[in-house]
Amino acid sequence: MGLIVTYTKKYRKNIGILIKLLRKPDVAFGLIILILFYSWSIIEGILQVIGSFIGKPDLGWILLPYNPFQPHLSQSLRLPSLTHIMGTDDLGRDIFSRILYAAPSDALISLVVVGGGILIGGFIGLFAGFYGGKVEEFNMWLTDLFLAFPALILAMVIEATFGHGYIYAMIAMIIVWWPSYARLFRAEAIRIKNMKYIDAALLSGLSKVDIIRRHMIRPALNTILPYATLDLGNVILFYSMLSFLGLGQQPPYPEWGSMVALGLEYFPKWWWYSLMPGLVILIIAVAAALVGDGLRDILGGEEKWV
Amino acid sequence: MGDFLIINNVTKTYLARRRTIADFILRRKIPYIRAVNGVSLRLDRGKTLVLLGESGSGKTTLGRLIVGLEKPDSGKILVDGEEVPYVGDKSYMRSKLRGKLQMVFQDPSSSLDPFMTIKDIVSEPLIKLHMPKNEILRMVIEALEMVGLDKSFLNRRPIELSGGQRQRIAIARAIVTRPELVVLDEPTSALDVSIQSQILNLLVKIQRELGLTYVFITHDARVARFIADYVAVMYLGKVVEYGSADDVFNEPLHPYTQALLSSVPKVGVRELPKTISGEVPSAINPPSGCAFWPRCPYAMNKCRNEEPQTKVINNREVRCHLY
Amino acid sequence: MGLTLDIEELYVTYRTPEGNIPAVRDVSFTLSEGEILGIVGESGSGKSTLALTLTGLLPQNVHVHAKRMNILGNDIDTSNLRKALDPLRGVGIFMVFQDPFASLNPLIRIRDQMAEAYVTKVRQKHGIKLGVDDVDDEELIEYLKRVNISDPHISIYKYPHQLSGGQIQRVMIAMALILEPRILIADEPTTALDVITQIQVLHELKRLVDEIKTSIIFITHDIALASVVSDRLAVMYGGYFMEVGDTLNVLKEPLHPYTVGLISSIPNKRKSEGYLSEIKGLYVPSETGGCPFAPRCSHAKDICIKEIPIMREINGRHIRCFLYG
Amino acid sequence: MSIWTYIINRAIRAFFLILGIIVLTFLLSHVLAPNPAYVWAGPHAAPSVVQAIIGEYHLNQPLYVQLYYYLISSLTFNFGISPFFKQPVSELIATYLPRTLQLIFVAMILTGLIGIFSGAFAAEHKDEWGDYTVKALYLISWCMPPFLAALLLQLFIAYKWGFLPPNLMADPTLPSPKPITGFPIIDAIIESNWPYFISSLRHLILPAFALALISFGIITRITRSSMLLSLNADYIRSAIMRGVEKRRVIYTHALKNSMIPVITLLALVFSWMISGSVIIETIFSYQGLGWLLTTALYNYDYPTVIGCSIVIGIAVVLANFVADVLYAVIDPRIKLG
Numbered sequence A: 001m002g003l004i005v006t007y008t009k010k011y012r013k014n015i016g017i018l019i020k021l022l023r024k025p026d027v028a029f030g031l032i033i034l035i036l037f038y039s040w041s042i043i044e045g046i047l048q049v050i051g052s053f054i055g056k057p058d059l060g061w062i063l064l065p066y067n068p069f070q071p072h073l074s075q076s077l078r079l080p081s082l083t084h085i086m087g088t089d090d091l092g093r094d095i096f097s098r099i100l101y102a103a104p105s106d107a108l109i110s111l112v113v114v115g116g117g118i119l120i121g122g123f124i125g126l127f128a129g130f131y132g133g134k135v136e137e138f139n140m141w142l143t144d145l146f147l148a149f150p151a152l153i154l155a156m157v158i159e160a161t162f163g164h165g166y167i168y169a170m171i172a173m174i175i176v177w178w179p180s181y182a183r184l185f186r187a188e189a190i191r192i193k194n195m196k197y198i199d200a201a202l203l204s205g206l207s208k209v210d211i212i213r214r215h216m217i218r219p220a221l222n223t224i225l226p227y228a229t230l231d232l233g234n235v236i237l238f239y240s241m242l243s244f245l246g247l248g249q250q251p252p253y254p255e256w257g258s259m260v261a262l263g264l265e266y267f268p269k270w271w272w273y274s275l276m277p278g279l280v281i282l283i284i285a286v287a288a289a290l291v292g293d294g295l296r297d298i299l300g301g302e303e304k305w306v
Numbered sequence B: 001m002g003d004f005l006i007i008n009n010v011t012k013t014y015l016a017r018r019r020t021i022a023d024f025i026l027r028r029k030i031p032y033i034r035a036v037n038g039v040s041l042r043l044d045r046g047k048t049l050v051l052l053g054e055s056g057s058g059k060t061t062l063g064r065l066i067v068g069l070e071k072p073d074s075g076k077i078l079v080d081g082e083e084v085p086y087v088g089d090k091s092y093m094r095s096k097l098r099g100k101l102q103m104v105f106q107d108p109s110s111s112l113d114p115f116m117t118i119k120d121i122v123s124e125p126l127i128k129l130h131m132p133k134n135e136i137l138r139m140v141i142e143a144l145e146m147v148g149l150d151k152s153f154l155n156r157r158p159i160e161l162s163g164g165q166r167q168r169i170a171i172a173r174a175i176v177t178r179p180e181l182v183v184l185d186e187p188t189s190a191l192d193v194s195i196q197s198q199i200l201n202l203l204v205k206i207q208r209e210l211g212l213t214y215v216f217i218t219h220d221a222r223v224a225r226f227i228a229d230y231v232a233v234m235y236l237g238k239v240v241e242y243g244s245a246d247d248v249f250n251e252p253l254h255p256y257t258q259a260l261l262s263s264v265p266k267v268g269v270r271e272l273p274k275t276i277s278g279e280v281p282s283a284i285n286p287p288s289g290c291a292f293w294p295r296c297p298y299a300m301n302k303c304r305n306e307e308p309q310t311k312v313i314n315n316r317e318v319r320c321h322l323y
Numbered sequence C: 001m002g003l004t005l006d007i008e009e010l011y012v013t014y015r016t017p018e019g020n021i022p023a024v025r026d027v028s029f030t031l032s033e034g035e036i037l038g039i040v041g042e043s044g045s046g047k048s049t050l051a052l053t054l055t056g057l058l059p060q061n062v063h064v065h066a067k068r069m070n071i072l073g074n075d076i077d078t079s080n081l082r083k084a085l086d087p088l089r090g091v092g093i094f095m096v097f098q099d100p101f102a103s104l105n106p107l108i109r110i111r112d113q114m115a116e117a118y119v120t121k122v123r124q125k126h127g128i129k130l131g132v133d134d135v136d137d138e139e140l141i142e143y144l145k146r147v148n149i150s151d152p153h154i155s156i157y158k159y160p161h162q163l164s165g166g167q168i169q170r171v172m173i174a175m176a177l178i179l180e181p182r183i184l185i186a187d188e189p190t191t192a193l194d195v196i197t198q199i200q201v202l203h204e205l206k207r208l209v210d211e212i213k214t215s216i217i218f219i220t221h222d223i224a225l226a227s228v229v230s231d232r233l234a235v236m237y238g239g240y241f242m243e244v245g246d247t248l249n250v251l252k253e254p255l256h257p258y259t260v261g262l263i264s265s266i267p268n269k270r271k272s273e274g275y276l277s278e279i280k281g282l283y284v285p286s287e288t289g290g291c292p293f294a295p296r297c298s299h300a301k302d303i304c305i306k307e308i309p310i311m312r313e314i315n316g317r318h319i320r321c322f323l324y325g
Numbered sequence D: 001m002s003i004w005t006y007i008i009n010r011a012i013r014a015f016f017l018i019l020g021i022i023v024l025t026f027l028l029s030h031v032l033a034p035n036p037a038y039v040w041a042g043p044h045a046a047p048s049v050v051q052a053i054i055g056e057y058h059l060n061q062p063l064y065v066q067l068y069y070y071l072i073s074s075l076t077f078n079f080g081i082s083p084f085f086k087q088p089v090s091e092l093i094a095t096y097l098p099r100t101l102q103l104i105f106v107a108m109i110l111t112g113l114i115g116i117f118s119g120a121f122a123a124e125h126k127d128e129w130g131d132y133t134v135k136a137l138y139l140i141s142w143c144m145p146p147f148l149a150a151l152l153l154q155l156f157i158a159y160k161w162g163f164l165p166p167n168l169m170a171d172p173t174l175p176s177p178k179p180i181t182g183f184p185i186i187d188a189i190i191e192s193n194w195p196y197f198i199s200s201l202r203h204l205i206l207p208a209f210a211l212a213l214i215s216f217g218i219i220t221r222i223t224r225s226s227m228l229l230s231l232n233a234d235y236i237r238s239a240i241m242r243g244v245e246k247r248r249v250i251y252t253h254a255l256k257n258s259m260i261p262v263i264t265l266l267a268l269v270f271s272w273m274i275s276g277s278v279i280i281e282t283i284f285s286y287q288g289l290g291w292l293l294t295t296a297l298y299n300y301d302y303p304t305v306i307g308c309s310i311v312i313g314i315a316v317v318l319a320n321f322v323a324d325v326l327y328a329v330i331d332p333r334i335k336l337g
Helices: A002-010 A014-023 A025-053 A057-061 A095-131 A133-148 A151-162 A166-193 A196-203 A208-244 A256-266 A272-299 B021-025 B059-067 B090-094 B118-129 B133-146 B163-175 B193-210 B221-227 B245-250 B255-262 B301-305 C047-055 C078-084 C110-126 C137-146 C165-179 C195-212 C223-229 C247-252 C257-264 C302-306 D003-032 D036-041 D047-056 D063-075 D089-124 D129-143 D146-160 D184-190 D194-231 D234-241 D246-283 D289-298 D302-330
Strands: B005-015 B032-043 B048-052 B074-079 B101-104 B181-185 B213-218 B230-235 B238-244 B310-313 B316-319 C003-016 C019-032 C036-040 C062-071 C093-096 C183-187 C215-220 C232-237 C240-246 C312-314 C317-319
Touching (some): A014 A272, A025 A057, A025 A095, A025 A272, A057 A095, A095 A166, A095 A256, A133 A166, A133 D003, A133 D302, A151 A166, A151 A208, A151 D003, A151 D246, A151 D289, A151 D302, A166 A208, A196 B101, A196 B118, A196 B163, A208 A256, A208 A272, A208 D246, A272 D146, B021 D003, B032 B074, B032 B230, B032 B238, B048 B221, B059 B074, B059 B101, B059 B181, B059 B213, B101 B163, B118 B163, B133 B163, B193 B213, B230 B245, B230 B255, B238 B245, B238 B255, C003 C047, C019 C215, C019 C240, C036 C047, C036 C223, C047 C093, C047 C183, C047 C215, C062 C078, C110 C165, C137 C165, C195 C215, C195 C223, C232 C247, C232 C257, C240 C247, C240 C257, D003 D036, D003 D063, D003 D302, D036 D302, D089 D129, D089 D184, D089 D194, D089 D289, D089 D302, D129 D194, D146 D194, D146 D246, D184 D194, D234 D246, D246 D289, D289 D302
Parallel strands (some): B048 B213, B048 B230, B101 B181, B181 B213, C036 C215, C036 C232
Antiparallel strands (some): B005 B074, B310 B316, C003 C019, C003 C062, C232 C240, C240 C317, C312 C317
């Protein structure tokens, strides 16, 4: 993500892009949701980290309506209402507070996985695409190999081997995620390689590394930015599947996917327990997809599928 | 006809497609395409050589060989006594000719990086010369002025320019280092007629000012006639006729040259020119003997079986059994 | 000789979020049976938009308005051009496109695509519905022979990507022979072809007029090419017709400054004989409402920038310029 | 390039991918794993069990020897004995895989039908209400977590309206057919066990629909956009110009060309469905490969996890191969070069 930020900073028209984005109602809706989600995550995340450092974990729920850990058995399994807008769970904990408390881990994992994918995939994809030949063939085989494994299965195997938990989930997801970026970057590198300005650069005495730096990174990132935005939602979706299977943050920490799994026992009578976290994931993923689509409309370019 | 540019029996072939493992297993031979086939040419400093031919004649490949964007399979290309280095070779970085051979491409929209400013684009050939920044800027502005643009373009981007302006930028980039030789690959064929004459005039003016040597690639006989000092007519990878422009355009000797020149529509004549039949055969499987015989109005038996050799007639090289 | 096309004051405007962009402005012309009208213009002149207007294939965001639009005796409702022209496409109007490799479906054999044209002819002329498979292959091959395609028995079963550009344009002309359209619109049909092939294809195109009395609108950017093909010539700039007249007259004695510039910028000398004459500047879409050529015109007066001159008739020629009248 | 050259190349590629999959799992489980013996035996295994495992998997021998035995056993589908189910892993997979495949097969057909028709419909009505509705639907499909799709279907169709059974593979009171092909539905037909056939079909609908619900969006979207591309292509204009009827223009010319990107997507959708089936089988208590995999995962049954994932990887590679061949059959540019 760091790279993207520096390059979008350099890109002068980024304010203009923002205005164009906000002009469409659906994209504006998505953008607002995303901004709310990430800014909330930053605030809440900082509070949680500081709280755990100074030994006052209650700092983590100072902004929340309820303590996400404290059971109130008298309040258990309440329907969504004005006091508990998403209802309560079997121990009487406010589901909305637990969802808000869990937000930073999802935000962090989406940024790290997408950023890691762009870094690893970008490096490998650009070099493979530009150099061609054997390097490229090996790279193609490698990415195909990783893509042949259904992502969830590969992540499950990785976690079965090394252990369960948030960090393991993150590592597993980076491992399953980079090949798609390697492919995108490779396609970009091949597209740009055939441009005549690369020939001109070669005739100007630039080395291949110079050319990748000067002519490839910026346009490739430009093409990949919409896809990466959309992917933020995909990562959150995917992580929720892992945590649904118990492969994410371990209890008692709340986690959107694992909350769904916990609620299954109380389904269908106390439906909100499982459905509410699921709906939140859906909304955030839709928001990311809307913004990604909007960005692609503005930056131009075709639809990319890995 | 000179010794500044010497092309000596150059051949370049490509595989018609990539070789795969299945071809290995099935023992399939992949056909070769002889894009450039035994071409020898010579040119003086400061002159313009036009490579004239239809698509598939190998003129663009020859142009890319001359600047070192491709590596010849056999034969040599010398510029000013120095062998042209291939840009992918390690020796390229040490060569005296590095950065001294430039090329202007046909499609102005793909020849400029859309993400860079004009200043960055035009200064690109200078960045490896380790010059002070203000010196670079001065040379960039000078090059821009030479192609008829001014300082105000420095911070613009290619997308803001018209096709003709982009081609001017590409020319500025090619001449900013005062190169030895510039290959111009159909620089005007993507432009409007009214812009084409502007660019052609500009190229002639720059050549006179800087004493540049041009290799000009085109399929348009009218453009060739205007700009050429020497013309090499190419057909299926071979030069079928080479001579000074005056000679070739006034009295074409090779039947293909004759057909090419007579196919140019004449303004103010309401009659379609007569022309030969057939199309350029595939380079994968060229006809035996003289490659032109299936379309040639004068084809003899000899033409089908025997490949004509280059003969020199009145200061001109022709590959035809008629002579 | 009847009129196949009669168009008066045609305006075509693209509606974009950034505003309306006029592409064709105040264009009036007629086309007689068996006549070839050459339309010459540079990029941005609106010539391709005009071609798409006459075929009703414009995109949705385009507004078309005309005082009169009469095609083959039918008054056309310009508010729903696509629909209004539906019954005319095929045996009424046919079009040959610029890029041969894009103009046939890559997944369908030449035979089937030609058979579609045959099916249309039978449906529109005789009211009989045929399937594509009912068409006799030998009959289709006859048409290919008439356009001098090499090995028609083999070529007809090929897919488009196996043919050369010149051959595909011949297939398109063979379709025209099948349909016998009253109007053929050829939008730069030879621009993508080699020099010699281009002349060959034009020979085939011209034979259509002799054999089936088609009227052709031949659109090109190359005024020299237009001069050897067309009977009448219309020079287009910035969406307007600037000069319309008999081809030979226009070329021998061009009246409009743009036509003069266009003809004289064809390279016609050696560089040792001096520089080519050029039209200075470049085409910029103007918004002042004046003559679009005024910024590049050496005869431009104040009025040229403010007002657009009307089309005037001078010696059988139509000129849009303040220099005349 | 002839079609055979193409197919052989793809087959070779598929073979090397399968090899790669096996090597990849080997790397994970033998090389990168901090303590392979405890991975294979489970973290809480007794020392004697661990010793047995070390012998069984040759863990005390050099890596290339380990790789040799691993490759041999994997390529012969000999994945060892599951410590949790106390049964050879290959037998487990032979039982559970067909159940998942029949689920995914039905889901793929549903997905293809919904995706292609809604995409073509949206393209035909571009920028109209139909298009916006389809766009909203495919966005939701695309962003829908699999468990949410499953729960919503269960909640409304099974619990609230009672149309279909909410979970399990068939009515447990019915006698299940003997496994002949392994596919319960086909076995029921073979045995003419009609009550079981109808029951298992009814139980199949909801999970298959849930899988289709999370997958059709991508197909809708690509059909729509490639359809729009081809509707604006010159060859469509030229077909319209030669008077081809509208139905043939859309369904023969445009749709045929739009199918090419869809075919290349099918393998991706298959892979995505396998991921989704892990979740959906858990929720519907549908005892397929996904259910087997999660159960094995919770019970530290590593041989089963590895066996399942190798088989799944092979299935995806084969699906890719089939898509490649289909692609070559449809597009003459591949076949004829």
